[in-house]
Amino acid sequence: MTELLTPEEIDALLLSLEVATRSVFFSLPLAVLVAWVLTRARFPGRTVFDAFVHLPLVLPPVAVGYVLLVLFGTRGPIGAWLYEKFGLQLTFSTAGAALATAVMTFPLMVRAIRIALENVDRGLEAAARTLGAGPLDRFATITLPLMLPGIVAGAVTAFSAALGEFGAVITFVSNIPGETRTLPLALYTAIQSPGGDAVAARLAVISFVLGLTGLLLAEGFARRVRWKLGR
Template identity: 65%
Template sequence: MLTEFELQALWLSLKVALRSVAFALPFAVVAAYILARKRFPGKVLFDGVIHLPLALPPVLVGYLLLLTFGIRGPLGGWLYDAFGLRLAFTSVGASIATAVMSFPLMVRAIRLSIEAIDLGLERAAATLGASPLDRLITITLPLMLPGVLSGCVVAFAASLGEFGAVITFVSNIPGETQTLPLAIYAAVQNPDGDAAAARLAALSLVLALSGLIISEVIARRARRMLGGAADE
């Protein structure tokens, strides 16, 4: 049903997006917790830096990544010399680019769920003998789970669709960095590529729709598990 080329782009897209979510999640949880709970001088600046990828042109983000993580960049050079790790023009690099682009979306979703947690519950846990770390693990983290899940879904969807940052940082290499949107772009550039572009577009559409449906089902189940108002 799908050609080898299409399967390759589909598989690569899923791989890049999944890895991107995995990269971003730990940092996003910490950043969201700091933004929701902590007060410190320079918080506005911190908030601004985290949201920067939303405001910058994706091409610019890709270019900055290339400057930093490129083989001659300060971090990229060190990674290559020390570990033989190359990010530019690789699928790992593609995941980094999509992680950076989707990071603010993930942080926002998680932050909202932390802000919605009644601080009184953590105080109640404290009177019952739970230390601050204990409270974080047994009360706060489970209660922010719906936000973590929806943050992951949003970030995953955004990663599937990311174009500008990816093509600038890791280029458009079939089998390595050519995700679905990049494959569509390549097909459209080709004078005979209309049919291929249409098939890829349909594939993207099905992928996006099923992702959204699955995420809604998961979110509902999570809310019910946490005793929320899923069916009220």
């Protein structure tokens, strides 16, 4: 491996995986909750909330990065509070990169989970109810397992997209080697440097392999689940 890739490339690769993992790990439970609220709850302002959740899909990523900078910067309202209370600094840090990718990939995740939830037969939940299962019990034993394929699909899609997130990351946390320089940022840096063409090509191939692997894994898992459910 060390002969195949340079230390910088390995750094960028590992950092990308770390950022994407943290991003998916923290946003997944929230995405399930938001998908549930958007599908099942009826409240005034639902449409506005729905639009707000999907905003990162249509905004320029740089704009999202800028908003994050305003809110989570060390002098921003949330950023200052986090720093004072927990000593947590998000700007120019890996955690910040994870936050930026999480915000950008959140709509993708919510969409996949929401479709899965809409396809869960509510009659099965009603049946569980007559069998003595309360609301949380029903969610954990019926709804959640049946929407699992969608959750996994959403997580894998979000993970793959997180590996490639560029605009929001570079705006919010800048391009620091070993800290925030993920694959796409390294690729960008290589293209900008004189004589970096070969490095850029290698990084592009790595991105390609990663993306393809993710999509194949997701499809394989979905098939396995469908077979188990007999569909």
